[in-house]
Amino acid sequence: MNIFEQVLAFTVPTSLVGAIVYLVLTKMFREENARRNFELQKLAAQTLTPAKLRAYERMVIFLERIAPESMLTRTNLNELSALHLQKSLMQQIKQEWEHNISQQLYIKTDTWTLLSNTKESMIQLINTCAAEVTLNSTSLDYAKHIIETYSKSTKTPASLALEMLKADIAKLR
Helix, strand or coil: CCHHHHHHHHHHHHHHHHHHHHHHHHHHHHHHHHHHHHHHHHHHHHHHHHHHHHHHHHHHHHHHHCCHHHHHHCCCHHHCEHHHHHHHHHHHHHHHHHHHHHHHHCCCHHHHHHHHHHHHHHHHHHHHHHHHCCCCCEHHHHHHHHHHHHHHCCCCHHHHHHHHHHHHHHHHC
16 A cells, blocks of 8 residues: 555545534534524513513503693693693603603604604694683683593594504514
């Protein structure tokens, strides 16, 4: 046997064993990486899902708190003029929005846009009703006009936003 045949006799089996070991180790590393990624995703879901649920809960509370009936029951109407009531309602909406602004991190973009539009609709309602009452109107007249105007619509922006929040939560389950 010459040297070339001896080298070949050792090189070919060694190369085959090396290739097989390489393939097996590569497959093991890929599977281990996939398992780690799955565990990380599972852990992230365990910590992120409760935060998302709290964000959706906060926004449901936000919608409830900016409803005209809710804002008006929290306001002492006897001590305010119509103009002061308008300012008070606007301030309440602004404060509620600012208090919940960080929730947008956990809420879907289109849902957040709808929530923002709902806030703007409430502001528009308050301003429109303020323009429709006379200058010497009482805060009770103004409040009554807001409630009547808001009650006329069957699908309020807040009810649409609430439906979207519920649909998003249903998808999280």
